[in-house]
Amino acid sequence: MAGHIQDRWYKTETGPAGKPVRVQTDRHGTGMRYRARYIGPDGTEKSKSFPDRQKRLAEQWLTATAVDMSRGQYTDPRGARITFQQFAETWVKTHTTEINSREAAERRLRLHAYPYIGTRPLPSFQPGHIRTWLGELEAAVPAASHRRIIFGTVSAAFSAATDDGLLTKNPCRARSVQTPKPSRPRVVPWTASQVFGVQAALPEHLRLAVDVAGGCGLRQGEVFGLDVEELDCEGGWLSVQHQLKRIRGKFVFALPKGRKLRDVPLPDAVADAIRAHIERHPPVKVTLPWRTPDGPPVTKKLIFTGPSDDHVRVSHFNDHMWKPALAAAGIIPEPEEGQRYAAAPQHGMHALRHFYASVLLDAGENIRAVSQYLGHSDPGFTLRTYTHLMPSSEGRTRKAVDGLYRSPGKHDHGPETAQ
Numbered sequence: 001m002a003g004h005i006q007d008r009w010y011k012t013e014t015g016p017a018g019k020p021v022r023v024q025t026d027r028h029g030t031g032m033r034y035r036a037r038y039i040g041p042d043g044t045e046k047s048k049s050f051p052d053r054q055k056r057l058a059e060q061w062l063t064a065t066a067v068d069m070s071r072g073q074y075t076d077p078r079g080a081r082i083t084f085q086q087f088a089e090t091w092v093k094t095h096t097t098e099i100n101s102r103e104a105a106e107r108r109l110r111l112h113a114y115p116y117i118g119t120r121p122l123p124s125f126q127p128g129h130i131r132t133w134l135g136e137l138e139a140a141v142p143a144a145s146h147r148r149i150i151f152g153t154v155s156a157a158f159s160a161a162t163d164d165g166l167l168t169k170n171p172c173r174a175r176s177v178q179t180p181k182p183s184r185p186r187v188v189p190w191t192a193s194q195v196f197g198v199q200a201a202l203p204e205h206l207r208l209a210v211d212v213a214g215g216c217g218l219r220q221g222e223v224f225g226l227d228v229e230e231l232d233c234e235g236g237w238l239s240v241q242h243q244l245k246r247i248r249g250k251f252v253f254a255l256p257k258g259r260k261l262r263d264v265p266l267p268d269a270v271a272d273a274i275r276a277h278i279e280r281h282p283p284v285k286v287t288l289p290w291r292t293p294d295g296p297p298v299t300k301k302l303i304f305t306g307p308s309d310d311h312v313r314v315s316h317f318n319d320h321m322w323k324p325a326l327a328a329a330g331i332i333p334e335p336e337e338g339q340r341y342a343a344a345p346q347h348g349m350h351a352l353r354h355f356y357a358s359v360l361l362d363a364g365e366n367i368r369a370v371s372q373y374l375g376h377s378d379p380g381f382t383l384r385t386y387t388h389l390m391p392s393s394e395g396r397t398r399k400a401v402d403g404l405y406r407s408p409g410k411h412d413h414g415p416e417t418a419q
Helices: 055-071 077-081 084-094 099-112 127-140 144-163 192-201 208-216 220-224 268-280 314-328 350-362 367-374 379-389 391-405
Strands: 004-007 010-014 020-024 034-039 045-050 237-240 243-247 250-254 262-265 284-289 297-302
Touching (some): 084 144, 099 144, 192 208, 208 220, 220 314, 243 314
Antiparallel strands (some): 004 034, 284 297
8 A cells, every 4th residue: 555544632751650652643633634645746635534434444445545646547636626727727837838839729728618518627537528528519610620720729739738747548549530621721822824914913112022922932921021041042032031920910020930940942933023022122121020029030131021110911911902912813803882891711821832842743743842941840741732833754654564564575564465
């Protein structure tokens, strides 16, 4: 039996003859008599109280606790007093170092998890509770892709509780719990005429953004945060070292998504367009905080600027420049008078990255290189996203096999032999 049992009603003192004797304490006859105590895996003392005449139950509890610890099935008893919301509110503050990601996780939990499962104590969760919650979530959030993100955040919180010893296992990972599976639409890249049509409809001082995004695969924040010092037009390279990012309504300079610094080939045509742009619109020094709104100031010589010779305001650009250009190119419809442009998430500037990937893959570039240039953390993600855009690879396969089968008299195997 691990630990020991304290009898709160009696204590041992030294008697007149120098021998130990049991005497009643001030608590005798009141409250819980027995206190079972042990040291948990985290090195702190844990305890549970039992009433009079239940010493045997206290011993059994200590024995069961020791067995759980030896089997790796131990859970901290304080978890019984902690609800999912109480734990998740603490966990989400350390979930990630990225402020935007942390706030997004907090918002998902607050809107879609706490109202359903927030008040339930952690150890009481069973897979059935998660299945019920997912059913309610499906009614509240139609988009399976969004439900998947919410589910992932909740599962991550349960995994943290398991790591902290408050749960024996994550109920979200039970075999009976089905992770929401979004139907991922195939990427349909723009044609060259669509790309250049949108570019022609943009304000002249921002048309180069299409060349940089569509010709080098940069994200929108990386485009508008591009520093002239990160260009090597003669050597043919563009270094992606940071991005322009909005946090809590304020703009900052920060590392690229996933902290993926990278060097991207700079085609001659894009380099020439950059030189011409810089001659007409010299770079402007812009100072912004680094990484967080209260971070240290950092100065960059930006190629793209707004009307006040500072950085581009991305939301203003999207609503008042990008969408009108999409409509002018016939990609989205013109709005009715007095109405706003319809949402077109598949036709944001990210569409230029898809165009870039499609051009590289069609030219026979390998998927690992494409993944590196796009700044993806996993080439497998790149392959899953763009595998259907590799017609040249399929064509080479067909040509190789056809060439083998259609060479008469050179082999003693193949379809002819089978006949």
